[in-house]
Amino acid sequence: MSDVATVGPQVGLLLRLAHQRAARSFRDALAPLGIDGRLFGVLSALGRLGPSTQARLIAELDADKSAMLRTVDDLEQRGLAERRVVPGDRRARVIALTASGQECLAAAEETARATSATLFSSIDPDELVILRDTLARFVAEGRAK
Numbered sequence: 844m845s846d847v848a849t850v851g852p853q854v855g856l857l858l859r860l861a862h863q864r865a866a867r868s869f870r871d872a873l874a875p876l877g878i879d880g881r882l883f884g885v886l887s888a889l890g891r892l893g894p895s896t897q898a899r900l901i902a903e904l905d906a907d908k909s910a911m912l913r914t915v916d917d918l919e920q921r922g923l924a925e926r927r928v929v930p931g932d933r934r935a936r937v938i939a940l941t942a943s944g945q946e947c948l949a950a951a952e953e954t955a956r957a958t959s960a961t962l963f964s965s966i967d968p969d970e971l972v973i974l975r976d977t978l979a980r981f982v983a984e985g986r987a988k
Contacts, residue, residue, distance in 0.1 A: 865962060872958040876950055877921065883955070885914050886940065886948045889924065894939035905986070923947050 869880050878886070888903050889895060895903075901911050915938050918924035923944035929935035940948065963971055 868958050868962055869955065872954045873951060876947055876954065878923075878947065878951060881910075881914055882918060882921075882923070883951050885911075885918060885938075886923065886944060886951060889938060889940050889944070890948045890952075894927065894937040896935070896937055900938065918944065 866880060869883070873879055873883055884904055885900060888900055892899065892903065897908075897911055897915060900906065900915075901908055904911075906914075915924060915926070918938075919926065921943075922941055924938050925941055926936040927939055929937055966974070
């Protein structure tokens with residue numbers, strides 16, 4: 844039986860290589876929509892959460908504050924999201940999808956499903972569920988600390 848000290852570095856390297864492969868595939872697949880993985884991540888979060896503050900998006904995506912500001916600016920410049928005043932607080936803003944943003948998100952989600960089907964076609968569906976659940980547990984443990 845292998846121990847964490849032996850297998851851990853191998854898993855770390857494989858995670859990095861898997862991420863690079865997936866990122867390239869998604870980058871290429873999303874390019875015709877005029878977005879990248881960074882923009883897709885925020886569009887997806889807004890689709891899931893609804894209008895959200897920048898602070899909530901930062902927490903949800905474990906993002907850097909200045910990177911999130913640039914990402915929201917990019918989405919706004921593309922007409923995919925907009926900043927809205929919070930009723931009762933003139934200083935506060937929420938970020939919300941525009942109609943174009945909702946259309947782009949729907950197309951991007953379909954693209955993500957198709958790309959995922961291709962990327963993971965060599966993995967048995969039951970194994971893929973185990974991989975997803977294992978990675979989710981790994982990520983949740985890191986967020987809890």
